[in-house]
Amino acid sequence: MFDTIIIGAGPAGLSAAKILQESQKVLVLDEYFHAGGRLLGQLYEEEKGRWWNGLEIARRLIMETEGKSEIRLSTSVYNVELDDIYTVYTTAGVFKSRSLIIATGAREKSTPLPGWDLPGVMTVGAAQVLTNFSRVKPGNKGVIIGINPLSMVIAMELGYTDIEVAKICLPPKNKINDQTPKDAFETLVSLGNSAPSKFISFGTRVAGRVKPLHPAALKLFPKGGVKAMGLPISIKEKIIRINGTEKVESVTMQKTDSKGRPVGRKREIQCDFVCISDGLAPLSEIGSLLDLRHVYSEPLGGYVPLHSEMMETELPDLYVAGNVTGIENAKVAMYQGQLAAHRILGDEEAAICTLASINNERKNAKVKFHKDLIHGRETVEAMWKDLGKENV
Template sequence: MTSSDVVIVGAGPAGLKAAVYLGRAGIDACVVDEYPVAGGRLLGQRYRQRGHWWVGRKVAQELLDSLSACPSVRLLLHTSVVGLSREDDRWQIRLSGADGNIEAKAVIVATGASEVPIPVPNWTLPGVMTVGGAQVMANVHGVRPGQRGLIIGLGALSFAVAQELAWANVELAGIVLPPFGPPFRWLGSVDEQWSRLVHWMHLAPIWMRPLQPALMRPQWCRRIMAAAPRRGLAVAGTRLRPNVRALRIVGDDRVQGVELVPCQGDAEPSGKPWVEPVDFVCLSGGLRPVPDIVKAAGAAVLESPGGLYDVPVSGPLGETTAPGLFVAGNVLGIEGAQVAMAQGQLAALGTVCWLTHSPDRSLEQERAFLAELEEARRKTLILFDPAWPEVQCRAEQAWRSRGESH
């Protein structure tokens, strides 16, 4: 058993940013991550935003370089946290297997997000992966997912990954809609899926951007999408095919193709199905927070309408309802790396206040960090769930009224 003043679970943008703050303050902190390399999902992200490149790997490297100058911070990689409980005024962080335990005064949970599954029939065949998994494969490790692929689902990552694969010269047959039926109902109607496209406009090619105001109006969005030909609209290095649905994946011991069918919106198929030959499939169902460890620790969470995900109930400095437990990053709701880093700083500040038992924290510092968070939010265009603003609002209310209930 070892001990640390602070344990940070997750070495992604939020966790690393928090670690830098604590390290510069000379505070003893241990960052734990299952991945063998630090940086989280930053490592695979790259896109053009307003004319310049944003390269996640470089951002991660900068954070790690800052950390290397902080002797009070250590990194424990390829290590899993399997339990988190409060005993005698300390947090016990249980590590997997023979890795032992760490005892800490405070914990920052920055465990990020996971992908929402789309259970297309035969989705267990080798060659079927999440769209994020393909991003990691191609961008982080430089491995080709296959010779020719298909993206099913119009989630946030569909365009980004399609573009990244195109740059890497990996052929894609297009981006199509998921199947009909009860397991896919939470994705919403076709209208809702189409209308979410507007939020990924920053990733769309230049010629499409003028369409954005039109696409923001449901009537126009529907008309534009419905008018798209079966072979699709050229976008992000591939073809967006909003009038084609996947029915099932085919193959013996690996992906050999996907059976597709033309359709008009939510109506029944409007043509004969065919098998599109591909050897890999990316499922793009969207992202959701992973606050499992926060729940296991006994802190309050709030359920989204429809119950697809939970978010921790938290305060402005990432405080949760469990003493000495803080949260930052996509685990609070998917807002991207910039917001995650801003939240990481705030959680680190909150942690320092906790450790020093000082309720009068540096208000200047807090204001500055909150301003950075607002700025990061302004620049971010991700909306992972149309209900997110409402959930965020309820979560803030739940924090403010936490002393009052029960």
């Protein structure tokens, strides 16, 4: 019997464990064979000369929790039940606890396209883990399909190892994907505004002539794309097919106008790997097992379990933390884990202080995963408060 079980040994889960372990018996579960979650691949320059090295941060968190919390890796959770206490069914046995924290993180979304099942096609996250954690090249020359903060950051990371990125462009339009060159352009400009150092400075380069969101700015965007920080970004080109027999050999590219309509002939680009990136979505199956009410929020990345800004859920002693509550950076996830821990311990003062840190980080984050993130958070919080009124 544990005081608290934490599902997920990433930034949120380990940060919660670090606080709880001082006075509680804590169990942390994770499916991966190494603790740290998605911190393990993260590497970007926050300010000139100041790097966010996720692997280092993970190592520190592991050192601080090892031996004090029980950490079980290579362990998958397949069911959770509540009956006075929480019962967690895992591939390593059944565990019970009074409190439970769901810190399962996120999954990567993918827009399918012809040829996406060929060996050599992978998510950008897969390429990130290979490159920065396993230190094995995903290939020598790649194409990235999908323009979003995650794909841009990872494209840069590939560059630190001399892996050639031949193109970053849009996926084909279909029922799932309807991102237009205009959407992609807005994404790039929004990244430019919160640029970690040199990030997407081209946004301002175009804006030097016209305002960034002026319709003319999109028209001025060169057809063949631009080189920004060594990245060949193209919002007026779409990859419509991935080609190869046994593995990826090339992609077929179609130029488009600023509305995304095909213009001119198709062209093939030789490459040996392709990354598909369609953003991240909260991984909330555990919440579903417990029949938690979920809320769909586009700015937060998809369905999130209904929760308060204090990380509480509808069920007693059940908390959520990290990307399962909405897609944000690892710093926010760490604070959310701390906040859940303070709430479990009933330390109101520390909880309020941590909440202030979250709001501060959210406002000043260098990379914003969605432009309406704060609005999305406010909507969920308002729904939570309404729920409170219902119950009164």
